[in-house]
Amino acid sequence: MNEAPNLSYIKELSAGSEEFEEKIIGLLKREFPEEKNEFLNNYNSSVFKAAAENVHKLKHKIGMLGFEDGYQTTIAFEEGLLKGEYSLFSKFMLILDSIDEFLKNL
Amino acid sequence: MNCIIIDDEEAARLIIGQLCTQVDDLDVIEEFPNAIQAIKFLNKESIDLIFLDIHMPDFTGFDFIQTLKNPPKIILTTSDKNFALEAFEYECIVDYLIKPVTLPRFLKAIQKAESTPALDVAASSSSTGEAKGTGSEENDLYINIDRRLIKIDIPTINVIEAKGDYILIKTEKQNYTVHSTLKKIEEKLPEDVFLKVHRSYVINFKKIIDIEDNSVLIAKDVIPVSRSKRPELMRRLNLL
Numbered sequence: 001m002n003e004a005p006n007l008s009y010i011k012e013l014s015a016g017s018e019e020f021e022e023k024i025i026g027l028l029k030r031e032f033p034e035e036k037n038e039f040l041n042n043y044n045s046s047v048f049k050a051a052a053e054n055v056h057k058l059k060h061k062i063g064m065l066g067f068e069d070g071y072q073t074t075i076a077f078e079e080g081l082l083k084g085e086y087s088l089f090s091k092f093m094l095i096l097d098s099i100d101e102f103l104k105n106l
Numbered sequence: 107m108n109c110i111i112i113d114d115e116e117a118a119r120l121i122i123g124q125l126c127t128q129v130d131d132l133d134v135i136e137e138f139p140n141a142i143q144a145i146k147f148l149n150k151e152s153i154d155l156i157f158l159d160i161h162m163p164d165f166t167g168f169d170f171i172q173t174l175k176n177p178p179k180i181i182l183t184t185s186d187k188n189f190a191l192e193a194f195e196y197e198c199i200v201d202y203l204i205k206p207v208t209l210p211r212f213l214k215a216i217q218k219a220e221s222t223p224a225l226d227v228a229a230s231s232s233s234t235g236e237a238k239g240t241g242s243e244e245n246d247l248y249i250n251i252d253r254r255l256i257k258i259d260i261p262t263i264n265v266i267e268a269k270g271d272y273i274l275i276k277t278e279k280q281n282y283t284v285h286s287t288l289k290k291i292e293e294k295l296p297e298d299v300f301l302k303v304h305r306s307y308v309i310n311f312k313k314i315i316d317i318e319d320n321s322v323l324i325a326k327d328v329i330p331v332s333r334s335k336r337p338e339l340m341r342r343l344n345l346l
């Protein structure tokens with residue numbers, strides 16, 4: 001995976017508003033780990049429709065953190081889950097893990 | 107322009123709200139995490155523009171649009187490109203934004219919204235201070251079935267029958283079973299058109315085909331009339 005999470009989009013959007021940056025980063029730090037865990041629980045329990053819903057929600061956050069190829073992978077993984085195709089799981093997990101690590105260090 | 111944001115995702119509401127701060131004369135009046143809360147708001151307030159998420163649990167953005175009799179301009183916000191075709195079926199949808207929404211793309215959507223004329227008088231009634239769709243409130247009834255709000259045109263209701271904890275609403279086209287009581291629905295219906303003729307039946311007075319001693323015929327249903335309700339029924343008839 002060549003991409004790494006970044007705050008470019010959030011910085012651009014904030015137009016210098018620290019209040020907005022704090023709010024959105026706080027939200028990501030709070031919600032992302034919960035949504036990742038929920039996804040893993042559903043995936044490991046083979047509840048793939050619910051897992052696809054989780055991926056759908058995570059997709060926006062992945063895009064917000066600057067992933068472009070990763071965003072496309074997420075779209076393909078979400079669609080795959082609904083068709084019984086799971087080959088992108090490892091690639092998707094690499095994205096989630098890198099975001100996890102990134103948010104922990106913010 | 108004033109606007110509201112409907113999205114189940116807090117981050118998405120925060121982002122659209124932030125983008126709105128970068129446009130002059132665009133005021134966010136309210137934000138909603140689901141469509142049902144927004145419908146209640148729109149029954150009382152009139153707005154110019156809605157930022158609407160499509161993919162929401164229980165009640166999608168498209169379900170929401172279908173409940174609006176005179177929808178204002180709508181900009182869809184979604185992470186899913188697959189709905190673009192469906193979006194073109196709605197005249198009120200002025201643009202379709204893919205998340206994460208960038209500022210240049212957002213500004214383009216606002217320009218489109220500004221240059222699109224309002225769909226009708228009711229949709230733009232904020233400038234006159236009129237409440238949205240007064241007629242809609244009089245004629246429409248929303249019922250909750252499987253966590254979806256379905257609109258019923260009140261004049262099309264034939265009969266309502268009590269069935270334990272539920273009521274069966276029979277309309278000209280379709281029947282609906284709803285968890286409610288006759289008393290509750292009676293309060294929502296116009297008194298001059300609907301009449302309780304039996305402890306288990308409320309009828310649309312205008313749909314009576316004929317009346318026999320203890321019953322009325324409405325569509326194909328024979329509805330019993332209790333002895334105590336018969337005088338009121340007879341009083342209302344335009345007898346020759």
